[in-house]
Amino acid sequence: MGSPEISKTTLTDYMLERKIGAGRVPLSFDFELTARCNNDCGHCYINVPAEDARYQEEELSLQEIERIADEAVAMGTLWCLLSGGEPLLREDFDDVYLSLKRKGLLVSVYTNASLITERHVELFKKYPPRDLEVTVYGVTPETFARVTNRPSGFSQFQRGLNRLLDNKIPVRLKAMALRSNVHELPEIAAFCREHTKDYFRFDPLLNLRHDRDPARNQRILAERLTPEEIARIDHADLERSEALRKDCGIYIHDAVEQEDCAHLFHCGAGLNSFHLSHNGQFRLCGSLCAPDCVYDLRNGSLREAWTQFAPRVLAMETTDSEVRRKCIHCPIFNLCLWCPAHAYLECGHLDRWSEYFCKVAHAREAALKDRLG
């Protein structure tokens, strides 16, 4: 008998060493626990009012969640992200969270922090989430209220966040760069960097609504920054600017892949992860809402969704020569928000060019080249 050994490692290192997930394995999933939210942010792609009874009724029950999670675990899933809407609006949040943890999943949570109670603090202290991420919409009551449309929002956010920080629960802070808060972005970034557990990131790119509601889309369009503003804030933030400069080879390719591939999907969607919507829709990623690309897990199994349905979606092709030329083989693809999912949200087709995305990408390219000299 050799000596028995137990080795302490991280799951990521363990998997890399053994090449686990080298094939198509659903290693992680994002779960939109609810589409409801106590904030009413104009830029949000999903939120409906907290009291929306129809949406609440549609939400997966704890039993349904457990059935899907059991299947996922059996198929090799290790990570799960709980998001929303605001996931803490679910009265059974604690039960869902603990149930997923008990299945051996490493669970992360995205929250706006305003509903954090002492009970949540105790839960997260005893059963730590892998990551807890909070979006900071503003650092003054006025800006916070302008973004969230909730006059008392800032004090509730502060109270919730302080509960986490005072109890030494590590929180990662992030921000959206919006028309309503861009004037305050440097202060938001400073606040986040002071309190975040590791790093801070912000996102100036807004997707349109998953429900394609025209009135709500108008609110998102009103929050979008111009391409030039996006390029400017990319470089006004020194840390971000330096990261872009350092990795410019990733963002600007010298040569375009010449192979005339008609496949629509060139991203990682559906290769090692999937998305679960509040009402049990399986998607390759959160944004891929086109009717042909969603599978109802209430009327089927995760195994069938993953092994039969997803490969059919991944095999989809386009005949649109413009999108092949301008988007799929674009040398600055990685500076662009374009993908089939976002194209569908933008114009109702998976394979259409988007003027806004294109202008943003080219403005970013010009700013990056300028920075590189």
Next chain:
Amino acid sequence: MTDMSLNDVCRKSDDIVAREIEGEMIIIPMTAGIGDMEDEIYALDEISLDIWNRIDGIKSAGQIAQELDAAYDASLETIQADVLGLLGELVKRGIILT
């Protein structure tokens, strides 16, 4: 190393989840204090797994060693020392309880 005796009976903690991944067993902590870093896990080698599978809250360390004696080409004393060594490590890390 925790002092363990062959009479000790151990059970698995409720605060961990043991999962098999592609034929290997890993232990995922659920609570604070067992794994304190992100994604921290424990991996068991083949011999550890043989011991792990016998931890049931009923068998003593000595009984586990006795069972393994038939399967391994080593003296009972060596096997007992290895079993006690592993159980001690697992107790120290809060993965099993005496």
